[in-house]
Amino acid sequence: MTDQFTAGPLTTEAGAPVADNQNSQTAGAGGPVLIQDQLLIEKLAHFNRERIPERVVHARGAGAYGTFTVTADVTRYTRAKFLSGIGKETEVFLRFSTVAGSLGAADAVRDPRGFAVKFYTEEGNYDLVGNNTPVFFIKDPLKFPDFIHTQKRDPYTGSQEPDNVWDFWSLSPESTHQVTWLFGDRGIPASYRHMDGFGSHTFQWTNAEGEAFWVKYHFKTEQGIRNLTQAEADALAGKDPDSHQRDLREAIERGEYPVWTVQVQLMPVAEAAGYRFNPFDLTKVWPNEDYPRITIGRLELNRNPENIFAEVEQSVFSPHHLVPGIGPSPDKMLQGRLFAYGDAHRYRVGVNADQLPVNRPHATEARSHGRDGLLYDGRHRGAKNYEPNSFGGPFQTGAALWTGTEVGGVTGTHAAPAHAEDDDFVQAGMLYRLMPEEEKERLIENLAGSLSQVSREDIIDRAIANFRRADENYGKRLEAAVQALRG
Structure with missing residues (x-):
C-alpha cells in the first residue's frame, strides 16, 4: 500500500502549513472559538460534505x-x-x-x-x-421503480414490509423464477x-x-x-x-x-x-x-x-x-x-x-467535447468544444460499434412478441425439481418464514398459487409450511 503523505508538514487544502492541529483558535485561553480559524472552518465544512448520495440500489x-x-x-x-x-x-x-x-x-x-x-x-x-x-x-423497466419501492423502507413504517414485498411478487408472476433462486441455497x-x-x-x-x-x-x-x-x-x-x-x-x-x-x-x-x-x-x-x-x-x-x-x-x-x-x-x-x-x-x-481515476479509461484516452460541471479538471485546456471543427479536434469514425437490429410495426405500448413456450412458471418449476430434497426443504422453510409474515390472506394465497403453477408439489408444500407457522 502506498502513502504519499509520509513526510513533510501538514498543510491546509490550499497548501499552507498548519501550525497547530490540536487546538482551535479562541478569544483568549478560555474564550469562544473564532470564525477567523480557517483550518477549523475548512475541516468542519469538508467533513459535512464527505459523503455523496448512496446508490438507490447496490449501495453496499x-x-x-x-x-x-x-x-x-x-x-x-x-x-x-x-x-x-x-x-x-x-x-x-x-x-x-x-x-x-x-x-x-x-x-x-x-x-x-x-x-x-x-x-x-x-x-x-x-x-x-x-x-x-x-x-x-421483472422483464420491463417500467416496473423497476415500483419493484424497488417494495424492497426499500415503507414510507409510513420506515421498515421493509413483507406485505409490500409479497404483494408485488404475487401480482408479478414473472418473478416466480427469481424468487425461487433468492430463497434457495x-x-x-x-x-x-x-x-x-x-x-x-x-x-x-x-x-x-x-x-x-x-x-x-x-x-x-x-x-x-x-x-x-x-x-x-x-x-x-x-x-x-x-x-x-x-x-x-x-x-x-x-x-x-x-x-x-x-x-x-x-x-x-x-x-x-x-x-x-x-x-x-x-x-x-x-x-x-x-x-x-x-x-x-x-x-x-x-x-x-x-x-x-x-x-x-x-x-x-x-x-x-x-x-x-x-x-x-x-x-x-x-x-x-x-x-x-x-x-x-x-x-x-x-x-x-x-x-475519476477508477472510472476513466486506463488503456486509452477519452476524447470528448464535454466541458465544465462538478469535478471538471480543465484537462481540455483551450481546445475547441464542438464537432465538426477546423482545428484538429476529435472527429467521428463513421464505423458502427455493432450491427443494427431490424424493427417494424406501429409505435406504442406493446407486450413482448409471443413465442411458442413463453411462460412465467416453467423455468421456476424446473429449477425446483433440479434441487436435491434437502435443498427443497430449505427453500420451503425460507419462503414460508418470509411469506408467513404477510398480514393479508389474499396476498399469501396469490403467492402460493404462483408457486403451485410452477410445480404442484412446490405450492402444496409451501402452503402447508405457511399454515403451520401461522397456526
Whole structure:
C-alpha cells in the first residue's frame, strides 16, 4: 500500500502549513472559538460534505482490481479488440454488492448480489453490469421503480414490509423464477469469492464481417460455490456486518487471488425470432442443451483498492459503456438500464464521474467535447468544444460499434412478441425439481418464514398459487409450511 503523505508538514487544502492541529483558535485561553480559524472552518465544512448520495440500489459493496485473460479464439464472433487473441490480458475492476440494503447494511443477507465488471480496454471502457443470478424479478423497466419501492423502507413504517414485498411478487408472476433462486441455497452466498456471476441480459457480439450473434455471459467461480443457511447468515450479520468485504480484502492480501472461469452462450441472430421462448426475457435462462457454454477466458482479482470511497463508492458502471464489436439487444430491461445507470451516476457523483481515476479509461484516452460541471479538471485546456471543427479536434469514425437490429410495426405500448413456450412458471418449476430434497426443504422453510409474515390472506394465497403453477408439489408444500407457522 502506498502513502504519499509520509513526510513533510501538514498543510491546509490550499497548501499552507498548519501550525497547530490540536487546538482551535479562541478569544483568549478560555474564550469562544473564532470564525477567523480557517483550518477549523475548512475541516468542519469538508467533513459535512464527505459523503455523496448512496446508490438507490447496490449501495453496499466491495471491489478489487485484476486481470481478464483470453483463453479461446472468439474472433469469428466478435471484433472487440480485448477479445482478439489467446493470452491477451485486460485490466479490470470488479464491484460486488447487495441490492436492497443501504450503505450501512450487513453483507450476509438474503439478497441478489451485484457483479459489475469494468474492462479497461484499448478501445475504451466496457462495463458488464450483472448479478450473481442469471435472471431477474421483472422483464420491463417500467416496473423497476415500483419493484424497488417494495424492497426499500415503507414510507409510513420506515421498515421493509413483507406485505409490500409479497404483494408485488404475487401480482408479478414473472418473478416466480427469481424468487425461487433468492430463497434457495444460493440466496445467501458465504462470500463474494464463492459465488458465480452472470451478465444476466442478452447482448450482441458482432464480428469483422458484420455478422451478429446474441450472447450471454457466465462467470464460474473456481473457489467453489459456498452458501450460508438463514441461521448462519443471521449470526454472521450480527457478529461481522462487513464479512464479505473483509473476506475479499484479506484473501487478496494473503495472495489467495479469487478466480472465475468466463464462459458465454452464443445464439445466431436468425434463430432468435423462432426460438421457443423470448430469448430477451430477463426472467428466463437459455438451457445449456440448446446453447452450450463456451469457455473464453479467466478473470483474476489480485489488487485491493487503496481508498474505498475513491475507488469503490465513486466507481460507476453503466451498460451503455460498450466497445466496437459488442452491443445491446432488444431486452427491455437492458434498454432501460442503458439510460438509468448513467443518469444515476450523473446525479450521484457528478456529470464528470467518468473522469475519476477508477472510472476513466486506463488503456486509452477519452476524447470528448464535454466541458465544465462538478469535478471538471480543465484537462481540455483551450481546445475547441464542438464537432465538426477546423482545428484538429476529435472527429467521428463513421464505423458502427455493432450491427443494427431490424424493427417494424406501429409505435406504442406493446407486450413482448409471443413465442411458442413463453411462460412465467416453467423455468421456476424446473429449477425446483433440479434441487436435491434437502435443498427443497430449505427453500420451503425460507419462503414460508418470509411469506408467513404477510398480514393479508389474499396476498399469501396469490403467492402460493404462483408457486403451485410452477410445480404442484412446490405450492402444496409451501402452503402447508405457511399454515403451520401461522397456526
